[in-house]
Amino acid sequence: MRRPRLSLREQPLPGGQPLAFGTGLLIALIVGTVLLLAAGHEPLKIYSRMFEASLGDPDAWAVTINRAVPLGLAGLAVAVAGSMGLWNIGAEGQIMAGAIAAAWVARIGGDWPGIVLITMMLIAALGGGGILALGPALARAKLGVNEIITTLMLNEVAIRLVQWLIHGPWKDPDSYNFPLAPMLPDQARLPTLFSRAHFGLLIAAAVIVIASVAVRYTAWGYELRIAGSSEATARYSGISLSKKVLTVLVLSGAIAGLAGGVELTGTADRLTETISNGFGFAGIIVAALALMRPSGVAVVALLFGAVQIGGQSIQTLGVSSSVSTILQAFVLFGAIGAGVFSRYRVVLDTDARSTNRELSDD
C-alpha cells in the first residue's frame, strides 16, 4: 500500500506563493458554489457579478484600488515589523491614530491651500500612528514586553479615543446632535487619478517600493533581516537590537498611521469611528500571505481588495454578507494550506508492509 506523506523540500518551490493564492481562490470558489447552491442562488451569476464589481471595468478597478490602498499600507506595516520577527497587531488602532492626527491638522488648517494641508495631514498621520506604536516599542526594546499584547490592547484605546472625540470635543455643532465630526474642508480631498481611484494609489505604491528597497538593499534592512533571522547572530555581529526594535515598531506604526491619513483624505469625508474598517487586521492577513516580504504586499493587497469588493457587491443580489466573509476566509485558508506545498512535497511511501502493523501490548 502506498501512503502519501509530506517531505520537506530542500528549497521552497519557486513561484509557490502565487500558485498557493490561486489554489486558495479555487478552493474558495468550490466551497462557495456549494454554499450558494445550498442557499438557493445561482453561483455563476453571483461569481460573474463579483468579478464585474471588482475587476470588470475601470470604475470597478477604481473601487478595488481604493480598497487595496489601505490594505496594502496596513499589510506593509505588519510586514516591516515581521521582517524583524516582530508582530504588530495594532495596525487597526494605529490607522485610527493616524486618522485622528490628520483630522486634527484639518481642523487647524482649514484655510490652508490644498497641497499644504494634505501634506501636513499625511505627515501628521505618520506621526499619529508612530506615537501609538511608541509605547509598545519602548516596552519591547527596553523591558522585553511582548509587543503582540501591547499593540493589540492599544487598538481598544484608539477606538475609544475616536468615539470620545466625535461624541465630545470634535462633535459637529451643525450635526443636529448626531455624533459626527465635521466634514473635512474641500481642499483636503486627495485628487483622483481616474474614475474614483484617488491619489493614494501612488502614495501607497511609493511607500511600498521604498520600504521594499530599504529592507532588501540597504544596510539598515540587512541588519533588520539578520535580527529577524536570529537575535543571537545580530548580537554576535554587534547590531544593537533594542535600537532596531524601537525604530522598526515605530516605523511600522507610522506606516499604518499613514493608511489612516490616506483613507481620511481619500475616501472618507470626515473622521468616523469606522474609519479603520478592519484594514489593520486584514493587513495581518495580507502580510502573512506575502510571507512578510514588503515587496509581495502590493499584489496580495490588490487581490484581497478585489475579493472584498466582489464579496460586498453580491449583497445587492440578496446574498447574505456572511457568505462573502466565508468566501474570504476560504481564500485565506486555501492559500495558507496550499502554501504548505511550496515548502513540502508529497511523497508516496513504497512501504509494502505498512498495513502489517500490530502492537505487542503486555
Add this chain to the structure above:
Amino acid sequence: MNQAPSSTNDSTLAVELSDVWKSFPGVTANAGVNLSVRTGTIHALLGENGAGKSTLMNILAGVYRPDRGELKIHGQSHHFRNPADALSAGIGMVHQEFRLIPSFSVAENVVLGSAATVLRTRQVELQVSELAERFGLKVDPSQPLWQLSMGERQKVEILKILWRNAQVLILDEPTTVLTPSEVGELGDILTKMANDGRSIIFISHKLHEVSGICDEATVLRQGKTVASALPIESTGQRELAQLMVGTSASSTDRPSPSTPGAPLLELDGLSALGDRGLEAFSNLTFQVNSGEIVGIAGVAGNGQRELADVIAGLRPSTTGSLLMDGADITTASPQFRFKSGLAYIPEDRLGVGLAPRLSITDNAILRVYRQQRRGPFILAEKALSYCKDIVHRFGVRSADLEGPIAALSGGNLQRLLVGRELDGEPSVVVASQPTRGLDVQGVKAIQELLIQQRDSGVAVIMISEDLDELLTITDRLLVMESGVIRGEFDPRTASRDEVGMAMLSDGQAITDT
C-alpha cells in the same frame, strides 16, 4: 493476533535491527547496520560523531524510517510510522535536547503528549513518585520544571518514557548535560532499570563512562557495524577506542612544534555568570601567546561556552579583566573586539555565527557589510564577489550563493563561518567546538586552518570536547571543570588518562604542574 517469534533465541533479544540502511541527501548515515540488545542489559552504542548512532536510534524510536532493513522488538517485526508507534511497542527515547515545558510541573510534563484526556494531576503525581522511588530518580513531581537543573530535567525525560511503560529506553549522549557525580547517579538508575527487566541503549563516545555503566557494546564506524555485542568487562578501553576511531587514528602526526611569542590575550581573575544566574566560571587567569594553540578541555557545561562568550563580548564578566594585545577590552563591544583583531567561531554555527534564513552571501558579509556601502545601500556586486572569494578560498561547496544558507551541509557551513572569521586577519581566534559534527575531511580542513593561523603568529584558543583532537593539535592544554582550571598539560607528553582524570576530578587530588 501476535505472531510467533521467528526463532526461539530471539525471545531474549529486546531489540534486533538487521541490515538497516538510511540515506539523507548527500550522506549515507547507516549502511547495513546490525544491532542486537539483550533484554535486561545496558547496551552501549559507540561511535564517533557522524558514525550513524543518532540516525539508527531515531529509526528505532520511529522518528525516521529506514530505507531498508528489518526491525524486531522482542522477536516481533515492526514498522514504525512515527514515535507514537514506537512508544506503543515499548520504545522510548531521551533526546539530547529535552522536550519539556518550563512552566509545567514535573507531573504535567510527564503526562504531556500522552493520550490522557482528563489530567488527574494528583494521580499522576502519585504514579510519578512511585516510579521515581523505584528507580532512584529523585525529583518532586509537583515542582515546576524551570526550577530544575539539567540533570533533574533528564530524570523527568526518563520518567516520561517510563510512565508510558517503555521497555526499551534509548538515551542519546545522556551524560553531556551531567556533572560527574550525576553521571554516577545515572549509572545507578540505569542499573536498577536493567535489573527490573528493561533494556537500555546508551549512546556515547566517552569510553570511561561506558565501561562503568554498560554490559555490552556495539561499535559503529562510518555508518557500519564494526563490532556487535562485545562484552564490556572483557574488552579493554583501548580496544574499544581502536574500534571506534579505526586503527591509525590515534597515531596522527602532530603538526610541527610552535614558536610562541608575546601574549596576545590575557585573562586576569575573570568570572562570569551563566544563563541561570549561577557562576559559570570564576577567577580564571591565563594567557594565550602569539603562535600557539591553547586547548580548553572539559565535559560540556563546565563553563567553556560562557568563557568563549565573555572573550567575544557577548556576555558580561563580573570580575577581573581581559587584555588583548595589551589593551583592556573587558567592557568593549563585540564589534570593537572584532575590529581589534578578535575572531570568534561560536559553538552554535547556525543561529549564532550564521543567520539561518538568509542567503549565503548575506551571511558571508556579516563582518564587512559596513564597509561595503554606498550611502545607505549595500553594494550587491561587491557583496557577491566578497562571498565568492570566501567560498573559493575556503573550499565551500555550494551551487547558489544567493540561495538559503540552510541548504549547506555542516562541513560547508563551518568552512564559510571559519573563512569569514579568518578573513579579517585576526590576531586572536576563539574557536568553540570548531570540528564537532563534521566529517573526517571537514575536521581536517578546519584543523589545518587553525594550525595555519598559529603558524602565522595568531593566538588561538580551541575549546573542544574531543580530547584526542586537543591532544593532537594544541600546544598547551588547560582542563576546565566546574568553571575552574583544574590543570595545565603539555599535550606532547600528557596521557589521555591524566587529562581525563582532571576533567572528572571534581577538584580532588589533582595538583597543578
